[in-house]
Amino acid sequence: MTETFRAILVSRDEAKNQSVDVVEMSPDELMDGDVDIAVEATTVNYKDGLAITGRAPVVRRWPMIPGIDLAGTVLHSTHGEWKAGDKVVLNGWGVGETHYGAFAGRARLNGDWLVPLPKRFTARDAMAIGTAGYTAMLSVMALEDAGMRPESGPVVVTGASGGVGSVAVALLSQLGWTVIASTGRPAEADWLRDLGASEIIDRAELSEKGKPLARERWAAGVDAVGSHTLANVLAATSYGGAVACCGLAQGMDLPGSVAPFILRGISLLGVDSVMAPKPRRLEAWRRLSRDLDPAKLRSIATETDFDGIVDAAEKIVDGGIRGRVVVGMS
Template sequence: MFRAVFLQKSDTAVLSEVRELSEDSLPEGDVLVAVEYSTINYKDGLAITGRFPVVRQWPMVPGIDLAGTVESSANPRFKPGDKVLINGYGLGDAHWGGLAQKARVKSEWLIPVPSPFSTLNAMAIGTAGYTAMLCVLALEQHGVRPDRGPILVTGAAGGVGTIAIAVLAKLGFDVTASTGRLEEAAFLRQLGANQVIDRATLSSAGEMLGEEKWAGAIDTVGSATLANVCAATKYRGTVTACGLAQGLDFPTSVLPFILRNITLCGIDSVMAPYELRTEAWQRLARDLDVKKLDAVTQVLGLDQAIATASDVLSGKVRGRAVIDVNR
C-alpha cells in the first residue's frame, strides 16, 4: 500500500483526498519508481480543484512532476537505485502522476537526475524550471543575447519566473521582472532582476504598437499582458509564451510581427522531444545556481498538497511548492 492524492469526478465537482492505494492499482509501465518528491504547479492546481478540465482520465493521481529512485525496471537502461525524474508526458492528467509514494511509468519518460542535483533539487526546479530553460533556449536560438537589451519576465514571483530570472541573470542578461506582488521586489532583485515593475502596467488593453523596450521576454501570463509585451518588443526581438495565468485570449494585432519582425515562440513542456529535455536539464545543471533554489522553494507534506493547489491558483505561492510525498 502507498499514500497518494486521489481525484474522482462526481456530477458536479472534483473530489480530492489523500488515501491509501494498492500497488496493484497502478497503471501500466515498465519502471516502478519510489517517489520522493513532487510539486504543485498551476496545472496541478487546476486538476486538484477542478477549476478547469485538464484531467483526461478518471480516477487520477495528480502531479505533473516526480523525482525518486527506481525500485524495479524491465528496461536495462535503468536499474534499481537509479535517481530519476519526469516532467509532463501526460503525467497527472492522462497517467497517474507524482503526488504519490509510488509511480509506475514508461521508461522512455525517465531522465536521470543530473549532477549536481539531488531529487529535492530536481523538484525545486521541476516543470516550472525546466520550462523556464526551454524559454531561454528558444531566446538563444533566435539570437537574443545580453548585448541586445533587457529581457522581461512576467509572472516573475511564480515558479517559471523565479527560475527564469536566476538563469538569465547568471547568463549576463539585464532582467526586468513584472509582478503583481511588489512586496517581493527585494526577493526578485536577490534572484538577479535589475528592475521590478507592477504587472498592472501590462495587464490592461494597450496600444497595438508601443515603445520598443525589450529584446526578448518570457511570458507566463497570456491575454492582454502577452499582447502588450509583443507591442513593446524591440525590432527582431523574441517573445516566448508558456503560460495563461491571466487568460487564454491574445488581443493583439499583426503590427509587431510585420513592422518589427518579432518572433512569438510557443513553449510546450509536456511533449517536448527527449533530446530537448535532456539539453534543458544539462543547461540547468550548468546555468542555475543551486544555492538560489533554497530561496525559491518551500517543502510541504503530502497532506498539504490539496490546500496548496488553491494557493498556487490564487498567486499566493512564492516560487516553487515542493511536496515530500513521504512526509
C-alpha cells in the same frame, strides 16, 4: 502483506462534481508502465493546483492521481535504459492528466518519459526546479536559438514571482541578461532583485488592453501569463526581438495585433514542456545543472509534505505562493 502507499485521488460523480480524497493504494492498482519508482519528492505546479481545485479542465481521465513532476529511485524496471537504484526525474508527458501522477508514494511510468537525475541535484533540488523551472530553461534556450543574447538588450519576465518566472529571472541574470521583472506582488520586489532582476514593474502596466504598437522597451521576453499581458509584451518588443510564450495564467487568448510582427520583425516562440522530445529535455537539465545558481534555487523554494499538497494547490491558484513548492514524500 501487500505493500500500500498513500495517494491523492481526484474523482467525479455523474453530475461532474469533483472530490479530492487521500486513499491507500497498492502497486496492483497503478496504471501500465515498465518502470516502478519510489517517489522521493514532487512539487505543486499551477497546473496541479488547477487539477486539484477543478478550476480548469486539466484532468482528462477519471479518477486521477494528480502531480506532473517527480523525482525518485527506480524500484523495478523492464525498460532497457533503467535498472533498480537509478535516480530519475519525470516532467509532463500527460502524467497527472491522463496517467496516474506524482502525488503518491509510488509511480509506474513509461521508461521513455524519464531522464536521469543530474548528479549535482538531490531529488528535492530537482523538484525545486520542477516543470516550472525546466520550462523556464526551455524558454531561455528558445530565445538563444532565435539569436537573442544579453547584448541584444533587456529581457522582460512576466509572472516573475511564480514558478516559471522566478527561475527564469535567476537563469537569465546568471547568464548576463538585464532582467525586467513584471509582478503583481510589489512586496516581492526585494526578493526578485536578489534573484537578479534589475527593474521591477507592476503587472498592471501590461495586464489591460493596450496599443497595437508601443514604445520599444525590451529585446526579448519570457511570458507565462498570456492574454493582454503577452499582447503588450509583444507590442513593446524592439525591432528583431523575440518572446518565448510558455503559460496562460491570465488567459488563453491573445488579443493583440500583427503590427509587432510585420513592422518590427519580432518572433513569438512557442514553448511546450509536456511533450518536448527527450534530447531537448536532456539538454535543458544539463543546462540547469550548469547555469542555475544553487543559492538562488534555495531562495526560490519552500518545503511542505504530503499532507500539505492540497492546501498548497489551493494557494497557488489563488496567487498565494511565491516561487516553488517542494514536497518531500519520505
